[in-house]
Structures are given as C-alpha cells and as structure tokens.
Amino acid sequence: MKRTTGLLLLAGLALAGAPAAQAQTAGKTLSNELIWASRTFRNNGVYGIRPMADGKHYTSLVDETGSGSAIVRYAYATGLAVDTVASSRTVFGDVEVAIEEYTFSDDESKILIATQIEPIYRHSSQAIYFIHTRKGSKTEPLCAPDSEPQRLAKFSPNGQLVAFVRDNNLHIRDLRNGKEFAVTTDGAANSILNGAMDWVYEEEFGSDDGYAWSPDGAHLAYLRFDETQVPEFTMDLYGSLYPERYTFKYPKAGERNSAVSAHIYAVEARRPMKISLPPAEYIPRLHWTRRSQMLAVITMNRAQNRLEMHLADATKAEPSGKVPASVVHTEQSATYIDLSDDLFFLDDGKTFLLTSERDGYNHLWQFTFDRTASPITKGEWDIVDVLGFDEKRGEIYLTASLRGATQKHLCRVAVATGNLTVLDEAPGTHTAEFSGDYSYRIHVHSSAGSPPSYTLYDRANKKIRVLEDNASLRKTLDSYALGKKEFFTWTGPGGESLNAWMIKPKGFDPAKRYPVYVAIYGGPGSNTVEDDWEGATYLWHQLLAQEGYLVVSTDPRGTMFRGRKFKHATYRQLGKLETEDFIGFAGHLASLPFVDGERIGIQGWSYGGFETLLCMTKGADAFNAGISVAPVTNWRYYDSIYTERFMTTPQENPDGYDANSPVTHAALLQGPLLLVHGSADDNVHFQNSMEMVNALVAAGKDFDFFVYPDRNHGIYGGNTRLHLYKMMLDFVKENF
Numbered sequence: 249m250k251r252t253t254g255l256l257l258l259a260g261l262a263l264a265g266a267p268a269a270q271a272q273t274a275g276k277t278l279s280n281e282l283i284w285a286s287r288t289f290r291n292n293g294v295y296g297i298r299p300m301a302d303g304k305h306y307t308s309l310v311d312e313t314g315s316g317s318a319i320v321r322y323a324y325a326t327g328l329a330v331d332t333v334a335s336s337r338t339v340f341g342d343v344e345v346a347i348e349e350y351t352f353s354d355d356e357s358k359i360l361i362a363t364q365i366e367p368i369y370r371h372s373s374q375a376i377y378f379i380h381t382r383k384g385s386k387t388e389p390l391c392a393p394d395s396e397p398q399r400l401a402k403f404s405p406n407g408q409l410v411a412f413v414r415d416n417n418l419h420i421r422d423l424r425n426g427k428e429f430a431v432t433t434d435g436a437a438n439s440i441l442n443g444a445m446d447w448v449y450e451e452e453f454g455s456d457d458g459y460a461w462s463p464d465g466a467h468l469a470y471l472r473f474d475e476t477q478v479p480e481f482t483m484d485l486y487g488s489l490y491p492e493r494y495t496f497k498y499p500k501a502g503e504r505n506s507a508v509s510a511h512i513y514a515v516e517a518r519r520p521m522k523i524s525l526p527p528a529e530y531i532p533r534l535h536w537t538r539r540s541q542m543l544a545v546i547t548m549n550r551a552q553n554r555l556e557m558h559l560a561d562a563t564k565a566e567p568s569g570k571v572p573a574s575v576v577h578t579e580q581s582a583t584y585i586d587l588s589d590d591l592f593f594l595d596d597g598k599t600f601l602l603t604s605e606r607d608g609y610n611h612l613w614q615f616t617f618d619r620t621a622s623p624i625t626k627g628e629w630d631i632v633d634v635l636g637f638d639e640k641r642g643e644i645y646l647t648a649s650l651r652g653a654t655q656k657h658l659c660r661v662a663v664a665t666g667n668l669t670v671l672d673e674a675p676g677t678h679t680a681e682f683s684g685d686y687s688y689r690i691h692v693h694s695s696a697g698s699p700p701s702y703t704l705y706d707r708a709n710k711k712i713r714v715l716e717d718n719a720s721l722r723k724t725l726d727s728y729a730l731g732k733k734e735f736f737t738w739t740g741p742g743g744e745s746l747n748a749w750m751i752k753p754k755g756f757d758p759a760k761r762y763p764v765y766v767a768i769y770g771g772p773g774s775n776t777v778e779d780d781w782e783g784a785t786y787l788w789h790q791l792l793a794q795e796g797y798l799v800v801s802t803d804p805r806g807t808m809f810r811g812r813k814f815k816h817a818t819y820r821q822l823g824k825l826e827t828e829d830f831i832g833f834a835g836h837l838a839s840l841p842f843v844d845g846e847r848i849g850i851q852g853w854s855y856g857g858f859e860t861l862l863c864m865t866k867g868a869d870a871f872n873a874g875i876s877v878a879p880v881t882n883w884r885y886y887d888s889i890y891t892e893r894f895m896t897t898p899q900e901n902p903d904g905y906d907a908n909s910p911v912t913h914a915a916l917l918q919g920p921l922l923l924v925h926g927s928a929d930d931n932v933h934f935q936n937s938m939e940m941v942n943a944l945v946a947a948g949k950d951f952d953f954f955v956y957p958d959r960n961h962g963i964y965g966g967n968t969r970l971h972l973y974k975m976m977l978d979f980v981k982e983n984f
Contacts, residue, residue, distance in 0.1 A: 472510075475497040590612070605812045671691070676779045851875040864921055
C-alpha cells in the first residue's frame with residue numbers, strides 16, 4: 249500500500265508553545281476549479297533525463313509541434329541540444345506515431361522504442377516495441393504485427409538479443425537473424441506467469457520485473473509464478489450495456505500466495521534450469537553479481553522476518569537441470585524486514601554493499617559472502633534512498649534524515665572511510681540524478697511552500713546553471729498570499745515527541761477560536777509531515793485555510809525515518825497506537841486557546857481513510873466529523889504481503905485484526921461521516937466500504953456514501969478529482 253497521489257495529509261499541532269500570530273495579507277482567492285481543473289499551479293520539471301555512457305551528455309524525450317516526438321541529445325556542460333538521436337519521422341516516417349518510451353543498448357548503437365503503452369497495474373504496462381538501429385536509421389518491429397502487446401523488453405548486454413514477456417511467457421528475439429524463440433511455453437492468464445511478477449508482488453515489493461540478463465548475456469534468470477491456487481477477485485465494470493467482470497488473482501491476508509520458483513536459462517544451449525532453494529514463501533528479487541555466472545537470489549519467509557541471499561552458479565547445473573544454491577547472507581528480525589534494493593556487488597566477487605536496520609536505523613553496510621559485516625554509515629538517523637554508486641571513486645550518493653524526519657538531505661559517502669558530506673544544507677527535501685560517470689548531478693530541491701528547483705552541479709559541488717526554478721509558478725503563488733506551513737512537535741500519549749504542521753486561517757486572530765481540519769495518513773511507509781512541495785494537496789490545504797479553517801497534520805507512531813523502534817511500534821496492532829496518537833492530538837489541539845474543541849474534523853485516504861473511521865468511532869468524543877476515502881475497513885480484506893508484514897496472518901493474530909477494525913466499532917459513530925470509494929479499486933477493494941456500510945446500517949447510524957463507478961484507488965480521470973474535492977469542501981463547510 250502506498251499513499252495515493254493527491255491525498256490529504258495528516259494533522260499535527262504544536263506543544264504548549266503555539267506559534268505567534270501571523271496575519272496573511274490580501275491576495276487572490278483559491279478555488280477547487282483552479283487547483284484541480286486548470287494549469288494555473290502546474291510546476292515545471294526536468295523529466296526523462298537519460299545519462300549517456302560518455303558522462304558528458306544526456307538524452308531527453310521531447311514533443312515537437314507538428315513533428316511528433318524526438319529523442320534529443322544534450323551536453324551537460326552547456327545544456328544545449330547537440331543533435332536529435334531519433335524522432336517519429338526518422339524512426340517511423342510518420343509524425344503521428346509517438347515515441348513514448350525508449351532504452352539504449354549498452355553500446356548505444358540501438359534503441360528499443362515503446363509505443364501504444366497501456367497500463368496494467370500500478371507499475372506494469374504493455375506496449376508495442378520497435379528496434380531502431382542508429383547506423384543507417386533502420387527500424388523493425390520487435391514482434392510480428394499481429395502479435396499481442398509485449399512487456400518488459402530488454403536488450404542483452406551485447407545488444408544482439410532482446411528478451412520480453414508476451415502472453416505470460418518469456419521470449420527472446422535474436423537480432424542477428426531476426427528469429428524469435430520461447431524461453432517458456434506454459435504461461436496462461438490467471439494461472440502461470442513467467443518473467444513478470446504477479447499483482448501482489450508488483451504492489452507490495454514494488455516491481456513487476458521478474459527476469460534479468462547475466463552480465464555476459466549468456467544466461468537469463470527469471471521467476472515463475474504458479475497462481476493456480478491463489479483465490480480470484482472479481483470487479484464489475486459498468487462502462488458497457490452489460491457490465492463486464494474483471495477477474496484477477498489477489499491473495500488476501502492468510503490466503504494462498506503464488507508458488508514461486510527461480511530459474512536460469514542458458515541462451516545458446518537453449519537449456520532451462522531450476523535453482524534448488526530451501527522452502528520460502530517469497531522470492532522478491534534476482535540479482536546477477538559481478539561474476540557473470542553467479543546469481544544472487546533473495547528469499548523471504550511468509551512472516552517476512554527472515555531474509556536470505558542465496559548464490560547459484562549457472563555453470564554448475566546437475567544433469568537433472570537443478571542448480572544448487574547456498575546461503576551467504578541473512579537478515580532476521582523479531583518483527584519484520586523491509587526489502588531493500590540498495591544492493592551493490594563489488595569487483596572482488598565476494599563483497600557487496602546493502603542497507604540494513606540491524607543497528608536500529610537504516611544504514612549502509614559492507615558484507616562479504618563469508619558472512620563478515622561492517623557498517624559504513626552510523627548515527628541516529630535513517631538513509632531514505634540510495635541514489636547511486638560511483639564505483640570508480642568509491643562513493644555512494646544517498647538522501648538521509650540527518651536533520652530529522654521532516655528533512656531529506658543529499659549526501660556523499662566514502663565507502664572506505666564512511667566519511668559523509670552533506671551537499672546542500674538548505675532546509676527542505678533534496679534529491680538528484682547523476683551523469684553516467686558522476687561528473688555532474690541535477691540537484692532537485694523543494695520545501696513546503698516552494699516548488700522544486702532543478703540545478704546542475706559538477707562533482708566539486710560547483711553550481712553550473714539553473715535548469716528550472718519554477719519562477720513563474722512562484723510569482724503566481726505569491727499573488728495568492730498563501731499561509732505559511734509551520735512545523736512543530738507535540739508530546740503524544742506514548743511520551744514521544746511527534747512531528748506536526750499547521751496552516752493558519754486567512755486573517756488569523758489569536759483571540760478567536762477556529763474550527764480544525766485534521767488531514768491524515770498515518771500508515772507505515774509514508775510520512776505526511778515533510779518539508780516538501782506537495783502541489784495540489786498543498787493548495788487544497790491553503791484553500792481550506794482561506795475558508796477559515798486551521799489545517800493541521802501529524803505523523804504518529806509507526807511512521808518513517810525515526811529509526812526501527814519508532815517505525816515498528818505498531819507491529820501486529822495496525823491502527824491501535826496511531827488512533828491513540830490522533831485522539832491525543834485532537835486533545836492537544838482542543839487545549840490551544842485559538843481552537844474550537846467542538847469543531848475538530850478529520851479526513852484521510854487509503855490508510856488515512858482507515859484511520860479516519862477509527863477516529864470517528866473509537867475517537868468519537870474527539871472528532872466531530874470525518875471524510876474517509878478508499879479506506880481499508882478490516883485488514884482481512886487486504887493483500888497478503890503488506891498486511892502480514894505488519895500484522896502476521898489472521899489465523900495467528902485474530903484479535904489484532906478484529907480489535908482495530910472500524911467495522912467492529914461502527915456502533916460508536918456519532919458525528920457526520922462521508923464515505924467515498926471507487927468501484928474498480930484493485931488495491932483497496934470496494935468490498936471494504938461495502939462492509940463498513942453494512943456495519944453502520946446494522947448499528948442504525950446515519951452517514952453519507954458516494955461511489956465513483958469504474959474508478960481505481962486514485963479516483964481520478966476527467967472531471968472526477970474536481971467533483972470529489974467540491975463534494976468534500978461542501979461537506980467540510982456543512983459539518984466541520
């Protein structure tokens with residue numbers, strides 16, 4: 249489960265030391281139409297940067313008026329276009345056919361071009377691919393014109409082969425002779441899936457890619473998912489005369505998962521092999537090491553509290569085709585282990601770098617295959633993201649919560665010594681993209697009230713030029729005299745200092761008492777109290793402030809970037825401590841002299857919708873009204889990987905599931921409630937809200953319920969977002 253784009257955020261206030269009054273000057277008035285149905289506040293970005301191998305150039309996909317799309321090469325040093333690598337006209341001879349996505353071969357002599365991209369789930373898509381050879385400007389389709397769309401097409405390291413998934417099978421096309429051959433043949437919809445990941449892996453392990461080329465291109469490693477025993481979930485789609493039924497495999501908590509196995513295919517010999525692994529529920533990743541024949545396989549048990557790395561040598565297959573594997577690394581926890589993709593194998597063939605929480609915080613460690621371990625970074629802070637490894641100079645680039653969970657700073661770390669350099673101390677959120685040889689970086693910086701700026705730096709941290717500073721948007725924002733988002737801490741019921749923010753109403757008068765809009769998420773894996781630009785969500789909160797509401801947010805126990813103990817506090821009891829913290833927060837707000845304690849409303853989406861329902865039932869004395877969008881209402885209805893990571897199974901922890909389900913507490917509802925869901929939500933199923941409706945009706949409770957037909961978890965498309973937020977604003981004005 250991820251926080252949905254455009255969500256409303258958590259609410260938080262200060263401790264006894266509330267901020268000084270800060271009246272807003274007059275300015276233009278915001279509206280939902282401006283925020284959700286116009287381009288008034290659209291920020292510009294620097295997107296689609298592809299570093300080239302020489303370290304001096306990058307490419308970007310550009311839409312050219314009247315000429316289709318083009319892949320243009322730029323110089324880092326000047327920012328000027330050097331040449332057009334390929335365009336709709338040169339590739340297809342037709343400007344109507346768009347280059348939608350592209351990938352270079354390792355030597356950059358060929359380009360794999362995707363057209364007609366269609367989304368499948370959150371990460372996955374399918375497309376029609378073409379192979380463009382730059383010398384001679386020759387283009388050919390990857391598959392025959394009458395073939396089904398393809399997925400996950402990738403060049404082999406030498407650029408002579410292309411692997412791809414089609415019809416649930418893994419295929420290879422040999423560019424030397426134009427022939428295609430199948431690596432697997434048993435794929436079938438909702439049954440067997442080869443080379444791509446199933447729904448729950450894609451959603452909760454964050455990738456749909458289930459295969460990898462070996463460094464020398466001699467082997468393909470891939471995963472095979474047997475979904476036969478996974479229960480099916482069906483959704484009705486209402487866009488036709490007779491509604492269609494969409495059915496897919498969805499393992500709920502405690503139900504059967506796919507049976508997953510790891511395989512290696514010897515390309516020249518056309519020989520399939522299966523890796524011998526001890527029993528494991530999950531195989532979330534395959535990684536080739538720096539030794540071309542050596543594959544690292546990551547496995548996890550069902551409880552996700554034990555992760556193992558196994559090494560398998562593709563050249564050591566037994567006559568039966570089985571490839572033995574041995575365990576070379578283990579991570580274990582009394583609660584759960586988060587899967588990390590921050591993995592780098594070194595040239596010596598026995599050492600690797602990996603992030604781990606084994607010392608209580610997420611840090612970078614150096615491990616060897618003979619089980620030695622030494623930390624590279626240390627301290628009471630978390631690594632947020634590892635952005636890259638400059639192996640030539642022995643340096644890792646990462647972002648970290650060095651200045652607290654609300655801040656993300658860009659750092660460079662020397663692997664040999666652990667010496668850490670912060671590359672920009674300005675408050676806010678920092679990240680970067682790097683040139684192929686790490687000589688340049690495009691540094692992105694934003695803060696709560698300031699849209700992102702994109703600046704080019706060299707490795708010596710010298711500013712070369714500003715690529716985009718969103719000056720026009722900043723000027724537009726200034727004309728609306730928006731309120732400042734002020735960050736605070738307050739002491740929660742568990743004694744922890746909890747992060748929070750507040751936006752005061754327009755024309756704030758500390759002698760008056762204001763209604764409060766508490767915007768929440770509160771779940772593991774996502775914070776809302778961040779010094780970062782949040783686009784339309786930020787402007788929605790500003791609109792509420794202009795309407796006379798205090799808008800607040802807080803991150804409860806169980807949220808991110810404050811160490812393992814804080815994050816894992818909610819283990820086996822999702823909803824318990826978070827709800828206590830939100831109720832405590834409402835009490836803290838009510839104690840402030842400028843807050844009307846009888847008018848504190850709450851709103852959340854997804855996990856925030858779940859928490860909103862708990863706060864409107866278990867916390868009915870604290871919150872007078874609530875809006876719950878796309879909520880989980882019982883973790884029994886949600887998927888296996890996410891839910892069991894934090895809750896174990898319903899069979900093992902029935903009380904944890906039932907005691908913290910809003911359905912269980914429906915009879916406690918007192919104030920006005922608006923419940924909203926999309927009927928085609930493949931993530932948090934519409935079933936969740938239907939069960940909540942049943943429970944509220946059985947308890948004789950009045951509430952408002954709105955359904956968006958055929959909308960997914962994000963509830964968007966056409967006029968949908970505008971309609972939703974106008975409805976929410978009307979509800980807020982009437983009930984908050």
